Amino acid sequence: MATEPVRWPFRQRAAPADPGKAYGAPGEGRSGLVSLATVIGLLFLWWAVTAAGLVKPLFLPSPQAVAQRFFRVLEEGFGGVSLWAHTAASLWRVFASFALACATAIPIGIAMGVNRWARGVFDPPIEFYRPIPPLAYLPLTVIWFGIEELQKIVLIYLAIFAPMALSARAGVKSVAIEQIHAAYSMGASRGQVVLHVILPAALPEILTGMRIGIGFGWTTLVAAEIVAAKAGLGSMVWNAAEFLVTEVVIMGIVIIGAIAWAFDLLMRRIEALAVPWKGKV
Numbered sequence: 001m002a003t004e005p006v007r008w009p010f011r012q013r014a015a016p017a018d019p020g021k022a023y024g025a026p027g028e029g030r031s032g033l034v035s036l037a038t039v040i041g042l043l044f045l046w047w048a049v050t051a052a053g054l055v056k057p058l059f060l061p062s063p064q065a066v067a068q069r070f071f072r073v074l075e076e077g078f079g080g081v082s083l084w085a086h087t088a089a090s091l092w093r094v095f096a097s098f099a100l101a102c103a104t105a106i107p108i109g110i111a112m113g114v115n116r117w118a119r120g121v122f123d124p125p126i127e128f129y130r131p132i133p134p135l136a137y138l139p140l141t142v143i144w145f146g147i148e149e150l151q152k153i154v155l156i157y158l159a160i161f162a163p164m165a166l167s168a169r170a171g172v173k174s175v176a177i178e179q180i181h182a183a184y185s186m187g188a189s190r191g192q193v194v195l196h197v198i199l200p201a202a203l204p205e206i207l208t209g210m211r212i213g214i215g216f217g218w219t220t221l222v223a224a225e226i227v228a229a230k231a232g233l234g235s236m237v238w239n240a241a242e243f244l245v246t247e248v249v250i251m252g253i254v255i256i257g258a259i260a261w262a263f264d265l266l267m268r269r270i271e272a273l274a275v276p277w278k279g280k281v
Helices: 032-051 063-076 083-114 116-129 134-145 149-173 177-185 190-224 233-242 246-274
Strands: none
Touching: 032 063, 063 246, 083 116, 083 149, 083 190, 083 233, 083 246, 116 149, 134 149, 134 190, 149 190, 177 190, 190 233, 190 246, 233 246
């Protein structure tokens, strides 16, 4: 005679797994240790190549030489300008251009997403100049704006503007039509729909566009500071390259990359706080 299985009164059924947890969501998990190991590995490879003499110091100086040059420039400056002044000048140009792009590109991108007239007016010029590298229209900015600060800010601004505007437009287009219809059915006006439905839903794409835009701004910095810049990290790198001071070239590249990386981490933190639902719905 078959016997029934024993049912223990204190045994509870396991809670259902969250979506994607049973097999592991793609890309889930922390990668900080992997990133740290990658950085250490690259530094070790750099040291090993230079210590073995596989590359001449003129082309690739050792990490020790770059570090020594950094402290020397930190104390004495380069080209008659302190390292702090070089850094401050570049930060001012990039973040002034970034702030100007935020004030103009985001509203224009949202307008392109919600209004066909705005899309018809702004889409052709943005799509036309977006693939053009900044070096191509650098001479034109010099002719139009001279060689002072305005020319450098305009050049960096143009590099940031397009990705931010297009990301804002893509964010507007990603809003579910059911949300818009629900808002209209409850008596919301067109302005209220844009402000309370479309803008919050588009915020993840807008923040992503800001991250991409500031990256384009840093990549354009050296081109912007080629023309008659008295101070700036890009100007320092360019002048060092002309005199074959490779340690300063690498040092400047590392500083620019570190600042851009730190700002990207800050933007990721802001994104996590502002749109905690991203990737969860």
